[in-house]
Amino acid sequence: MSEARSKKDPLTNVRSQKRTRCTGGESPTFCILASGFFSARCPTLALVDGTLELGGPRNLRNVRRFSHEAMATVFEVHAAHPDARYAAQAAQAAFDLADGLERELSRFLPNSDIGRINHLAAGERTRVSPSTMECLVIARHVFDLTGGAFDVSIGTGLASLELDPDDFMVGATRSGVRIDLGGIGKGYAVDLMAELLEEWGLERALVHGGFSSVLALEAPAGLDGWPLTLSDPGAPSRVLASLSVRQTALGASGLRKGDHIVDPRTGRPASGRRAAWVAVPRPEVAGAEAGNDAGPRVAATAVADALTTAFMLLSPGEIGALCEQSPGLEAWILLEPAGGAQGEASLLHFSGSGQAPPPAAGRPQPE
Numbered sequence: 001m002s003e004a005r006s007k008k009d010p011l012t013n014v015r016s017q018k019r020t021r022c023t024g025g026e027s028p029t030f031c032i033l034a035s036g037f038f039s040a041r042c043p044t045l046a047l048v049d050g051t052l053e054l055g056g057p058r059n060l061r062n063v064r065r066f067s068h069e070a071m072a073t074v075f076e077v078h079a080a081h082p083d084a085r086y087a088a089q090a091a092q093a094a095f096d097l098a099d100g101l102e103r104e105l106s107r108f109l110p111n112s113d114i115g116r117i118n119h120l121a122a123g124e125r126t127r128v129s130p131s132t133m134e135c136l137v138i139a140r141h142v143f144d145l146t147g148g149a150f151d152v153s154i155g156t157g158l159a160s161l162e163l164d165p166d167d168f169m170v171g172a173t174r175s176g177v178r179i180d181l182g183g184i185g186k187g188y189a190v191d192l193m194a195e196l197l198e199e200w201g202l203e204r205a206l207v208h209g210g211f212s213s214v215l216a217l218e219a220p221a222g223l224d225g226w227p228l229t230l231s232d233p234g235a236p237s238r239v240l241a242s243l244s245v246r247q248t249a250l251g252a253s254g255l256r257k258g259d260h261i262v263d264p265r266t267g268r269p270a271s272g273r274r275a276a277w278v279a280v281p282r283p284e285v286a287g288a289e290a291g292n293d294a295g296p297r298v299a300a301t302a303v304a305d306a307l308t309t310a311f312m313l314l315s316p317g318e319i320g321a322l323c324e325q326s327p328g329l330e331a332w333i334l335l336e337p338a339g340g341a342q343g344e345a346s347l348l349h350f351s352g353s354g355q356a357p358p359p360a361a362g363r364p365q366p367e
Contacts, residue, residue, distance in 0.1 A: 066091035073210035080204040080220040090200035094193035120172035142306040149310035151264035187213035187305030214250040247282040251304030274334040276311040281328035
């Protein structure tokens with residue numbers, strides 16, 4: 001998952017009072033939940049809908065964990081660093097960044113960038129922050145890439161927004177467009193938080209937000225990657241695949257029993273998909289400096305977030321074709337048994353070499 005990206009890779013065409021809790025010196029077992037959740041396995045966090053676990057080998061005992069509430073969820077930083085106080089300061093700086101992004105990206109705040117966009121009448125324009133513009137550019141790119149399966153306007157007319165990245169202006173060609181960046185904003189925040197942690201020298205770290213957006217930086221000493229396992233949300237003890245990742249973003253989407261997802265292209269409920277996971281390799285040069293010559297940063301976690309939403313709707317053939325076009329992109333989709341029958345859901349794995357059987361879904365977890 002760490003191979004360099006090609007310039008022809010469609011994913012790189014876009015240069016992509018809170019409470020803070022800190023715990024040091026623990027040896028937690030982590031979980032990515034297939035419904036979109038990723039948490040440390042501890043008494044204060046409940047598992048929802050199934051798991052993608054980050055295994056807890058004994059040499060993770062020196063990983064420090066810091067938690068913070070923002071964007072109506074919990075962000076966590078897991079970092080291997082000898083100085084607990086310094087690591088806590090770095091994590092707090094990252095959480096402050098997430099709080100600032102929330103003030104720009106929330107649709108619930110009337111004077112946020114998104115709040116103002118959602119009240120534009122036809123012909124009106126508003127200025128937004130560079131971060132908001134980047135998020136919108138990434139969202140538009142994935143909208144085009146997936147044929148509208150990922151749509152932050154939920155069918156209200158994303159294409160009718162005019163984006164001017166040079167002047168950070170957003171204009172509406174018609175009224176009534178409603179933007180909700182919930183499917184990409186937390187991943188974007190994770191990308192920026194990770195960049196900030198690297199600036200502070202915390203390079204052996206893993207960051208997640210909302211439990212659906214995960215970015216693994218360098219692994220703790222002695223490991224070749226952060227160990228993760230995907231599990232069936234309907235049967236959490238059923239491990240579907242094992243991974244060992246570094247410099248990789250992961251996104252997860254899924255449904256609780258009885259829930260449904262609406263296809264923004266048709267407005268009708270979609271069915272037959274229980275969960276989707278996506279892994280996107282982080283560019284070798286991350287951060288704003290990666291985009292100096294070609295626009296915004298490549299925000300791998302934001303892209304992974306968006307693609308998991310789309311992959312809950314796209315056909316296996318469409319997912320496979322997109323993976324073929326995008327070196328390093330991997331996807332797993334969990335299909336419900338046909339006709340609502342009883343039985344195990346089936347896992348499909350896709351990578352640049354096409355569809356692969358479930359046992360090939362990632363490297364074995366170190367023991």
